[in-house]
Amino acid sequence: MRFNDLMQTVLAADDRGGPNAVTLWRQCVDLLAQHDRAGRETVGPHDRAILIDRLSALRPKLSETQRIATVVELGRRLRSATLVSFFAADRPSIAAAAMARADLPDAIWADLLPQLTPTARGVLRGRRDMGPKTRQGLEVFGSADLVLTTVRDDMVGDSAMLLTHDMTATAETEIASELHSATITPLRPPTRDEDQIRNLVDRIAQFTSTRRAVVAPVAQPEEADTSAVRSFAFETDAAGIILWIDQGPRAALIGLSLGEAAMEGGSGPDGHVAGAFARRSGFRNGRFIIMGGAMDGEWRMSATPFFDPRSGRFQGYRGQARRPYLQEVAAQPAPAPMAISGLSADSLRQLVHELRTPLNAILGFAEIIEQELFGPAGEGYRDMAGKIAVDARHLLTAFDDLDLAARVSRGEDTSEPRLIDPRQLVLQVAARFREQAATTSVDIAMSPDLPPMLVDPVQGERMVQHLFRTLISVAPTGESVTGACWLRPDAGNGCIVLAVDRPSSLAGFDEAQLLDPGHGADGDWVDGPLLGLGFSLRLIRSLAGSCGGSLEIEAGRVLLALPAATAANDAADIG
Numbered sequence: 001m002r003f004n005d006l007m008q009t010v011l012a013a014d015d016r017g018g019p020n021a022v023t024l025w026r027q028c029v030d031l032l033a034q035h036d037r038a039g040r041e042t043v044g045p046h047d048r049a050i051l052i053d054r055l056s057a058l059r060p061k062l063s064e065t066q067r068i069a070t071v072v073e074l075g076r077r078l079r080s081a082t083l084v085s086f087f088a089a090d091r092p093s094i095a096a097a098a099m100a101r102a103d104l105p106d107a108i109w110a111d112l113l114p115q116l117t118p119t120a121r122g123v124l125r126g127r128r129d130m131g132p133k134t135r136q137g138l139e140v141f142g143s144a145d146l147v148l149t150t151v152r153d154d155m156v157g158d159s160a161m162l163l164t165h166d167m168t169a170t171a172e173t174e175i176a177s178e179l180h181s182a183t184i185t186p187l188r189p190p191t192r193d194e195d196q197i198r199n200l201v202d203r204i205a206q207f208t209s210t211r212r213a214v215v216a217p218v219a220q221p222e223e224a225d226t227s228a229v230r231s232f233a234f235e236t237d238a239a240g241i242i243l244w245i246d247q248g249p250r251a252a253l254i255g256l257s258l259g260e261a262a263m264e265g266g267s268g269p270d271g272h273v274a275g276a277f278a279r280r281s282g283f284r285n286g287r288f289i290i291m292g293g294a295m296d297g298e299w300r301m302s303a304t305p306f307f308d309p310r311s312g313r314f315q316g317y318r319g320q321a322r323r324p325y326l327q328e329v330a331a332q333p334a335p336a337p338m339a340i341s342g343l344s345a346d347s348l349r350q351l352v353h354e355l356r357t358p359l360n361a362i363l364g365f366a367e368i369i370e371q372e373l374f375g376p377a378g379e380g381y382r383d384m385a386g387k388i389a390v391d392a393r394h395l396l397t398a399f400d401d402l403d404l405a406a407r408v409s410r411g412e413d414t415s416e417p418r419l420i421d422p423r424q425l426v427l428q429v430a431a432r433f434r435e436q437a438a439t440t441s442v443d444i445a446m447s448p449d450l451p452p453m454l455v456d457p458v459q460g461e462r463m464v465q466h467l468f469r470t471l472i473s474v475a476p477t478g479e480s481v482t483g484a485c486w487l488r489p490d491a492g493n494g495c496i497v498l499a500v501d502r503p504s505s506l507a508g509f510d511e512a513q514l515l516d517p518g519h520g521a522d523g524d525w526v527d528g529p530l531l532g533l534g535f536s537l538r539l540i541r542s543l544a545g546s547c548g549g550s551l552e553i554e555a556g557r558v559l560l561a562l563p564a565a566t567a568a569n570d571a572a573d574i575g
Contacts, residue, residue, distance in 0.1 A: 028051050029055070029074070029083065031043070038104060055086060064093065065259070067094050068255045068257065069267065072255065075101055085112060088116050088117055096120075100254055101251050106132065230323050231321060232253075235318045237316045239257070240317070241256070242256050248294070252293035267290050280305050281305065287299070299324070303319025367389055408539070417547065419565050421453075423450055425453075425464060426444055426446065442480070451496075462543065467500060467558065467560055470540075471502070481501070483498065483499050495549065495563050500560075540560065
């Protein structure tokens with residue numbers, strides 16, 4: 001797909017807040033990351049400026065944690081100088097995370113240095129993979145942006161206010177049972193905006209200078225022995241952002257936050273840790289998830305807050321993290337009904353979006369050739385274009401199913417339940433398939449006086465249509481699809497049941513086999529389930545469950561149950 005087409009599609013999207021803003025932000029970042037790399041720039045200055053303007057407009061609508069997550073997910077794919085400069089101008093924690101992961105040529109780093117903040121340059125000084133030009137450029141700026149003298153006019157208190165040896169020993173005794181490697185650092189200046197940056201730079205300088213003093217002369221890759229890391233000490237700032245760790249790859253940890261509970265598929269703490277942070281209280285054995293990288297997986301964190309001795313102002317956390325013990329890890333749950341291995345719901349929706357756009361273009365050109373809109377075309381070309389159009393429509397239907405499955409998996413419920421007539425719905429869909437099928441008939445016996453159903457009209461039609469299409473696609477040629485529809489009363493208002501008999505090709509299969517996405521029962525129906533029988537049945541079950549219904553598989557039939565309307569809704573319009 002051409003870059004301009006994808007960019008126009010992204011820029012045409014609405015930039016409202018919430019999940020839409022997050023998705024649009026990631027798409028703009030991915031466009032620059034893929035097409036604005038050094039030596040492979042396929043985006044012009046004008047398009048680059050438009051994307052940066054869109055990112056600047058979206059930035060206030062995303063939390064700091066969400067922006068850091070974007071940088072962490074990019075990792076070493078952050079090779080765009082434009083993106084590096086954009087992230088460097090953001091909050092110090094985001095700038096530090098970007099500088100620790102960006103991968104640019106030596107010459108580009110050297111040209112970019114004057115545009116970077118002191119915080120960003122300080123992080124670059126701590127990296128060991130910088131080239132000679134970058135090192136020389138950093139030396140030009142001197143040490144003022146990295147190392148600050150401890151004698152400053154804005155320092156709170158005097159030497160009498162610093163921790164003494166006795167005070168340090170007492171503090172270490174109090175937390176020794178929980179934090180074996182915690183240390184007490186000297187008093188920090190007040191947390192004004194400019195001083196927060198100084199504190200971050202001081203911390204980086206202290207850590208890098210300590211590392212240089214103890215490492216061997218020949219530097220080894222930072223991730224050389226990460227597999228053996230089972231625990232690490234950490235320290236955060238007042239915003240809960242991890243700024244220091246004692247071991248392990250810093251790129252995987254620096255910039256992560258304790259302040260907000262992790263979203264689905266993202267890195268972060270559980271509610272116990274986030275709640276303790278909101279109260280500025282200590283916590284023990286809180287769960288923390290890291291997605292991707294050498295530190296991927298579940299961790300257990302324990303930490304205590306520390307405060308400014310003079311002002312009492314909260315300064316951050318110091319603590320320990322470890323891998324969970326065997327008895328602390330629950331058994332792995334079964335995969336989600338709509339889960340697809342290796343892809344989160346957001347990634348799946350983005351993939352569908354990127355595939356649907358070029359497929360629509362292919363379908364449009366095929367229809368142009370088939371209908372001879374631009375001039376005469378040979379019979380062979382028209383026949384080939386017709387086949388391409390049919391296959392393209394089939395793929396678009398599959399993409400719609402994938403997109404719907406991703407939304408159901410994320411729990412996005414945009415349905416608007418209304419009263420609809422089940423008799424009219426079933427008979428209309430069945431008649432549609434009878435007209436299209438040349439060798440297969442659909443015969444559904446309807447009970448009289450059925451009450452209305454309370455479901456979203458679009459979702460209701462989609463479930464019935466998917467059920468018919470799925471079973472017709474696996475039915476042998478000439479075999480009819482039969483069934484019945486009736487009211488099943490229960491303690492509440494009952495439900496409308498659509499029972500369709502199994503085709504003979506599905507005889508003998510149990511429920512687990514039919515719901516297996518890898519099941520190989522295939523049919524010749526042109527609109528059959530391209531993604532497989534198991535995927536289609538799971539999708540119908542998920543849709544039914546989202547509206548209070550169910551999909552039941554019996555030995556000889558498949559039952560779709562949808563809720564009947566309550567008496568309070570009798571006066572509503574029937575769709």
